[in-house]
Amino acid sequence: MSEPLVGVDAMVEPNWTRQDRQVAESGLWRTLLALPSALRMVISLSWQASRPHTVLAAVLTVASGGATAFGLIATTTVFTSLLESGPTADRVLAALPAAVSMVVAFILRALLDSAATAEQSILRPLVEKAANERVHRAVSTVDLITFEDAEYVELLRQCLQMGVRNIGTSVQSISGLLSSMFNLAAAVVTSGLLHPVLPILVLVSVLPQVWASTRAARLGFASYLRTLSRMRRLSVASQLLTDRTTAAEMRACTAGPALLAEYRRINTQIADEARRVDLHKTGIRLIGRGATGVGTGACYLALGFLLYNGSLPLGLASGAVVALRLASSALGGTMSNINALYESSLYLDLYTTLLDKTAAATRPPLAAQAPANPAVISLDHVAFSYPGQSDEALRDISLTILRGQTVALVGENGSGKSTLAKLITGLYRPADGSVSWDGVDLSDVDDGSVRQRIGLVMQEPARWPMTARDNIRIGRLDRPDPHGELLAWAAAESGAADVVAGLDLGLDTVLSRQFEGGRDLSGGQWQRIGVARGLYRDAPVLVADEPTAAMDARAEQAVFESLRRLGDDRTTILITHRLANVRHADQIIVLSAGRIVESGRHDDLVAAGGEYAQMLAIQAAAFTDSVV
Numbered sequence: 001m002s003e004p005l006v007g008v009d010a011m012v013e014p015n016w017t018r019q020d021r022q023v024a025e026s027g028l029w030r031t032l033l034a035l036p037s038a039l040r041m042v043i044s045l046s047w048q049a050s051r052p053h054t055v056l057a058a059v060l061t062v063a064s065g066g067a068t069a070f071g072l073i074a075t076t077t078v079f080t081s082l083l084e085s086g087p088t089a090d091r092v093l094a095a096l097p098a099a100v101s102m103v104v105a106f107i108l109r110a111l112l113d114s115a116a117t118a119e120q121s122i123l124r125p126l127v128e129k130a131a132n133e134r135v136h137r138a139v140s141t142v143d144l145i146t147f148e149d150a151e152y153v154e155l156l157r158q159c160l161q162m163g164v165r166n167i168g169t170s171v172q173s174i175s176g177l178l179s180s181m182f183n184l185a186a187a188v189v190t191s192g193l194l195h196p197v198l199p200i201l202v203l204v205s206v207l208p209q210v211w212a213s214t215r216a217a218r219l220g221f222a223s224y225l226r227t228l229s230r231m232r233r234l235s236v237a238s239q240l241l242t243d244r245t246t247a248a249e250m251r252a253c254t255a256g257p258a259l260l261a262e263y264r265r266i267n268t269q270i271a272d273e274a275r276r277v278d279l280h281k282t283g284i285r286l287i288g289r290g291a292t293g294v295g296t297g298a299c300y301l302a303l304g305f306l307l308y309n310g311s312l313p314l315g316l317a318s319g320a321v322v323a324l325r326l327a328s329s330a331l332g333g334t335m336s337n338i339n340a341l342y343e344s345s346l347y348l349d350l351y352t353t354l355l356d357k358t359a360a361a362t363r364p365p366l367a368a369q370a371p372a373n374p375a376v377i378s379l380d381h382v383a384f385s386y387p388g389q390s391d392e393a394l395r396d397i398s399l400t401i402l403r404g405q406t407v408a409l410v411g412e413n414g415s416g417k418s419t420l421a422k423l424i425t426g427l428y429r430p431a432d433g434s435v436s437w438d439g440v441d442l443s444d445v446d447d448g449s450v451r452q453r454i455g456l457v458m459q460e461p462a463r464w465p466m467t468a469r470d471n472i473r474i475g476r477l478d479r480p481d482p483h484g485e486l487l488a489w490a491a492a493e494s495g496a497a498d499v500v501a502g503l504d505l506g507l508d509t510v511l512s513r514q515f516e517g518g519r520d521l522s523g524g525q526w527q528r529i530g531v532a533r534g535l536y537r538d539a540p541v542l543v544a545d546e547p548t549a550a551m552d553a554r555a556e557q558a559v560f561e562s563l564r565r566l567g568d569d570r571t572t573i574l575i576t577h578r579l580a581n582v583r584h585a586d587q588i589i590v591l592s593a594g595r596i597v598e599s600g601r602h603d604d605l606v607a608a609g610g611e612y613a614q615m616l617a618i619q620a621a622a623f624t625d626s627v628v
């Protein structure tokens with residue numbers, strides 16, 4: 001068998017699936033015990049989504065259930081009256097009032113049923129919308145580092161795909177459950193009135209069906225958990241085959257056939273698993289149906305016995321048969337709704353687990369605010385590791401940065417520059433040591449207040465699928481700029497103005513091929529937009545992480561001049577591999593394997609002849625060689 005191309009075959013399953021797997025393997029009793037909490041959650045979400053619609057849906061469902069129950073009682077009464085002894089005309093006359101009630105009840109039920117269904121279809125999207133909004137609101141403020149946790153990211157994806165959808169399904173199951181419970185109550189009362197043993201007989205006959213359907217649901221859920229990582233790999237493989245960003249390289253590398261084979265291989269594994277589980281489920285259902293058939297037979301045998309020993313008068317026998325049929329179908333309906341609710345509740349767990357994990361990874365707002373424009377930023381013996389990594393990305397980092405300084409972070413790939421910049425700006429929190437602004441530890445102030453004061457220009461800036469104007473304005477959407485002068489300034493300083501000038505609709509051009517009439521930019525052009533966004537943000541602490549790596553020489557020079565012109569009232573952290581750009585920095589910090597190995601001004605570091613001097617010599621030699 002060929003080696004897997006996308007991910008690995010034995011992918012580690014997320015931790016959160018362990019708890020779910022226990023649920024999937026638990027017995028019928030635990031299943032039923034878990035239902036009230038699922039019910040509570042869905043009803044409370046529904047209540048939050050819309051109180052009037054929740055009340056209306058409940059009232060209509062209860063009323064329709066009541067009408068059905070009433071109809072069932074009337075039906076049994078009609079049969080009992082018709083099949084009693086005496087002249088036919090008398091029996092028909094005696095059955096007439098019950099027959100009228102039966103017709104009225106069924107008409108009422110039809111009307112109320114339609115109204116309840118219409119109300120449910122209004123309520124369901126409202127509840128899904130509320131659940132979706134709750135997830136998006138919670139996730140939008142979660143700590144940045146949480147996105148480096150692959151388990152969390154997978155949970156989020158599953159929650160949005162399966163969790164929220166199943167909340168909507170649960171709304172319908174709850175309504176169905178409510179109305180079938182009414183039917184059941186009516187059937188139990190009717191059969192119980194005929195003979196107290198009858199409802200017990202019905203209950204026993206339906207039990208195998210309950211066992212079979214909950215078992216099948218658990219098997220399905222366990223299989224879903226087992227195939228999670230394969231499904232993920234399948235969707236990655238599908239994206240690689242169909243995405244615009246990989247289309248060119250896939251063709252140039254002639255990687256298409258291999259990727260297609262990989263896609264087919266994973267798909268086959270998933271289909272095999274589905275087939276296996278379906279077979280298993282069919283077997284379980286067959287056993288359930290068989291046992292229910294035996295139970296029903298036993299029920300009728302017991303009825304015969306009751307007739308035989310005279311406990312049940314012969315005149316009531318047909319009424320009892322009707323009541324038994326009704327009770328059995330009502331119980332079946334109740335159980336199928338409980339089962340649907342149970343099946344959905346397994347997936348609802350994804351939703352609640354995600355919200356719990358998100359809450360645990362989100363700092364509550366604090367009253368203490370970060371200094372408006374820190375005069376001194378200091379890091380004291382800071383260490384940091386990425387989630388799930390045993391190695392520290394940064395170790396024992398201590399440094400001081402003064403307002404007005406431009407500090408350059410340099411070093412080899414993976415030495416920790418970007419990570420350090422995120423710690424300085426409070427986007428990541430240290431595992432050890434402290435980061436403080438003007439002596440205030442960032443862990444003691446409100447995260448939002450720190451974010452208000454920072455700006456981040458990335459090597460690969462976010463490509464917002466918005467107009468060019470909004471791609472710059474999103475740097476600080478609430479910044480007053482009624483005549484667009486600040487925006488024009490940022491665009492001019494970054495070189496983005498030249499890019500915009502070449503667009504058909506100028507600043508109004510949508511920068512995304514996902515939309516009709518939209519267009520994309522080159523890597524360097526996007527960087528200019530990214531720098532414009534950073535300048536427009538006007539933050540006192542600005543991080544520029546290889547902001548010009550894809551720019552042409554002239555554009556790069558212009559950007560560095562603009563950054564220098566920003567003045568003494570802010571702090572700039574600059575990350576770059578092109579050492580020519582850091583000559584003027586007030587402080588150059590050289591990182592290697594997560595540690596600071598040197599720091600100082602350009603001349604001092606050159607004179608010291610250390611790591612920085614060596615890197616500089618390599619770059620200079622490359623330039624000299626090409627000139628010679």
Ligand SMILES: Nc1ncnc2c1ncn2[C@@H]1O[C@H](COP(=O)(O)OP(=O)(O)OP(=O)(O)O)[C@@H](O)[C@H]1O
Nearest residue numbers: 148386389393411412413414415416417418419420
């Ligand atoms: N999301 C992540 N999860 C796990 N490890 C990471 C993650 N991001 C970075 N690392 C690791 O942390 C270390 C520091 O990475 P960082 O991105 O800070 O380096 P860098 O100096 O900015 O590199 P480059 O010059 O290539 O941009 C590296 O060993 C890297 O492999």
